[in-house]
Amino acid sequence: MKEAPYFVEKVLWVKHWTDRLFSFAITRPASFRFRSGEFVMIGLPPREELGEKKPILRAYSIGSPSFAEELEFFSIKVPDGPLTSRLQLIQEGDEILLGKKPTGTLVLDAVRPGKRLFLFGTGTGLAPWLSVARDPDAYSRFERVIVAHGVREVKELAYRDLFTQEIFDDPLVGDEARAQLTYYPTVTREAFERQGRFTDLITSGKLFQDLGIEGDRFDPENDRAMLCGSMAMIKDTAALLEAQGLKEGSNAEPGDFVIERAFVG
Ligand code: A2P
Numbered sequence: 001m002k003e004a005p006y007f008v009e010k011v012l013w014v015k016h017w018t019d020r021l022f023s024f025a026i027t028r029p030a031s032f033r034f035r036s037g038e039f040v041m042i043g044l045p046p047r048e049e050l051g052e053k054k055p056i057l058r059a060y061s062i063g064s065p066s067f068a069e070e071l072e073f074f075s076i077k078v079p080d081g082p083l084t085s086r087l088q089l090i091q092e093g094d095e096i097l098l099g100k101k102p103t104g105t106l107v108l109d110a111v112r113p114g115k116r117l118f119l120f121g122t123g124t125g126l127a128p129w130l131s132v133a134r135d136p137d138a139y140s141r142f143e144r145v146i147v148a149h150g151v152r153e154v155k156e157l158a159y160r161d162l163f164t165q166e167i168f169d170d171p172l173v174g175d176e177a178r179a180q181l182t183y184y185p186t187v188t189r190e191a192f193e194r195q196g197r198f199t200d201l202i203t204s205g206k207l208f209q210d211l212g213i214e215g216d217r218f219d220p221e222n223d224r225a226m227l228c229g230s231m232a233m234i235k236d237t238a239a240l241l242e243a244q245g246l247k248e249g250s251n252a253e254p255g256d257f258v259i260e261r262a263f264v265g
Pocket of ligand 1: 122123150151152187188189197198199229230232233234236237
């Protein structure tokens with residue numbers, strides 16, 4: 001018999017942030033291994049009573065660090081989205097399909113050693129940083145880790161409590177996070193303590209000023225970055241990084257920055 005392509009796991013908890021965003025966690029199969037920052041296919045079993053034959057699956061960044069007991073995901077809710085219109089209704093105990101082959105480029109191994117690691121995520125593009133920033137490796141490889149989250153509205157700053165408080169009490173990375181982690185939220189469509197797109201904050205030099213970094217541009221010698229968000233955000237931000245001398249990397253050839261589109265379910 002052919003081996004099943006997916007694990008069948010159980011929902012452990014669901015948290016709704018807004019009418020457009022939610023998070024959930026599922027059980028982790030003992031044999032499921034991944035690197036912090038990777039993504040995997042997630043789905044729901046076909047509803048046979050409706051004549052569905054195949055499951056609907058989409059790629060999701062894993063928000064848990066590689067050693068976590070459960071697997072956490074951060075998702076958008078698309079009203080007519082084939083998967084998320086149903087996924088947003090899941091409850092504790094429901095079954096979720098989990099792909100067997102996690103993969104991706106937003107991993108520490110794909111960036112060259114450096115001093116500062118900038119993690120730029122817009123919208124649900126924050127998801128891989130939930131994983132990377134909770135992994136002690138990030139702090140042993142970099143002196144400073146900056147989690148930058150860009151959203152349209154203040155209420156979309158999901159995980160604000162994690163990055164302003166909870167992570168500092170984490171038994172594994174709490175001390176490191178206190179000393180090395182900076183959370184850098186920015187909002188573009190309403191008043192907030194910081195406003196503007198990453199691209200504008202980089203171009204104007206405000207990013208560096210806000211972070212107390214000398215100079216008004218990236219330093220190819222010391223700065224590394226990971227990007228996750230819409231195609232437009234990635235394209236525009238990557239162009240700026242390249243213009244400032246950073247080179248894109250991959251698993252096969254680590255570089256100064258790596259990119260991945262945030263997946264829409
Ligand atoms: P803006 O409100 O100015 O469009 P989205 O939900 O569309 O993915 O947007 C999430 C965040 O990413 C918003 O703050 C949005 O800003 C910003 N954004 C969208 N496109 C780009 C881009 N090309 N470069 C930088 N930031 C972007």
